[in-house]
Amino acid sequence: MTFTRHTLRRSAIAALALTALTFATRQHAAPDPAARFPTKPVRIVVPVAPGGSADKLTRTLAEKLAVLWGQSVVVENVAGASGTIGAAKVAKAAPDGYTLLQQGEGITLNSILFRDLPYDTNKSFTPVIKAVVSPQILVVHPGTGIKSLHDYIARAKAQPESISLGLPGNGGIAHVAHEILSQETGAKVNYIPYPGGGPATVDVLAGHTNATLITLAAVTEYVRAGRLRALAVTTSYRSPALPDVPTVAEAGKLPGFSVESWQGYFAPAGTPPDIVAKINRDIQAVLKTPEVRAQLEAQGFKVAGGSPADLATSLQSEHPRYAQAIKAAGLSLR
Template sequence: MPTKRFFLRSLASALALTLGGAALHFSVLHAATTTAPSFPNKPVRIIVPVAAGGSADKLTRTLAERLSVLWGQSVVVENIAGASGTIGAAKVAKAAPDGYTLLQQGEGLTLNGILFRALPYDTNKSFTPIVKAVVSPQVLVVNPGTGLNTLADYLARAKAQPESISLALPGNGGIAHVAHEILAQETGAKVNYIPYPGGGPAAVDVIAGHANATLITLAAVTEYVRAGRLRALAVTTAYRSPALPQVPTVAEAAQLPGFSVESWQGYFAPVGTPQAVVQKINRDINLVLQSPEIRAQLEAQGFKVAGGTSADLAKSLQAEQPLYAHAIKTAGLALR
């Protein structure tokens, strides 16, 4: 289907350009000598709008621990799950614009703005971008007891026995949902989608056998795959992940040239937050991300460090909005 493949190639190109820009900006950011504001002088709260245990939670807790040391203040991670992340996002949108309440979000911020008819905030106007922290593949994993050993096995069963495979979704309408819908449209596979409040609960239920599979950010399940508790069938990016190099791409395993979906995770502040505070948070998160120990730790989990300026993240948001809108329309996902 040429239209979908054009979207996927365009998305990969747009994100590659964004990440390239982020890399160019980092050396300047790292060397900046701007006087930092007197921030923070009290605890900082980062709201993660999904349940604990998933990739977003793991990333944020890793950063929070290091930022606490750097700032000499507690950095508290608060999980507020529900409504595909919109409840947590709404809480940040209504918070004081002073840098003490931050939001962890990724492409879900854009997707929710497309999928929901009404939101308790304005996706384009309620938040100030701070930094795109990491990018990551999505990975399709199954319970080893399913007998599904390859993506070809998975697709064959999903076509021969429609909806016989239960797929735990880490959020309804998220990047995993969109990616799987594109895969389904390309191959004719039909599964039974079961929404979960986040990647952690979804992975746990697949391990326990309550669901057969999940499509999830790779960093959320690398340890489970290495331990043999989950079987990885394919990653959604055009490249294999160094964290699990034996796992093929969807493009390889399903013979779908051009298939590529890459997710990302970053941080936002309420609109109106002073630019000096935004710049300080951006600079310090970049410092943490670029430390050899943290970079190695995140890459071992399956993340790829991005970094860059707040302007880089703003450009990325602008680039992905029309592309995801096209993908959602093509996949037939209904507005809620």
């Protein structure tokens, strides 16, 4: 075969075209790091003891995310110091999306209550999603003889500190909510802090403490079974999970009383935005499945969702209110 200059030229052009096509194909097929995420197990740090509402929520999501991602999702309980030990652990983790922090309004409360933290609340974390919102609920052991919020307030005023109230975390949202109640009614109780909702619930079930104010989802099953008596929820609305339980505003004749807690997820600061966005989308996808939504709503949660920016805005808006309540109560943690 005789190669002319024209033939060689056409061959060269064809070769260049093939090379360009191959390169473009490879570029198009090159996997986006965010699209491939995760390629190894993901760890979610829950900064309270097992058994409480935060733990239940996270384990529900972890199970479904593991199926969606095809990777293990490990829930690690790191309790202590009102959640700051677990938060500090995540703050120091690699910002790659493989270590997440479960937190709620406690992340704001701790920034107000603690003089020195092992992390900078405003700079150490990247908001991912507000997953759910929920009332706090005041429950008592049936053996106390307290049958209503009116009874509870009356006893706490007539016999100050005679009621022992287990707190799922010193300085947490339950503590702040009860302080607001105390400021408005004059009721005084004996606060007993626990490292989480699970241990606090166990002791009131056993009668070692008289009451607890806790996220509704942590005790719904015990109220339904009659093992705990529910007095009121802290939100402005009743919970569909326990529709017969009145609000504090209703039962205590305290118009405008409202405290709503939430649970969400954070990543270490510096985590790539596309990774944060993917985790947000995938958690929302799990929350929207009928099975998970029904399961969470039956426990007393209300699915929230929204973008990372929505969570950041929520953090900014709640800080002034809680700071005012904490200052009025004279609360501080070292």
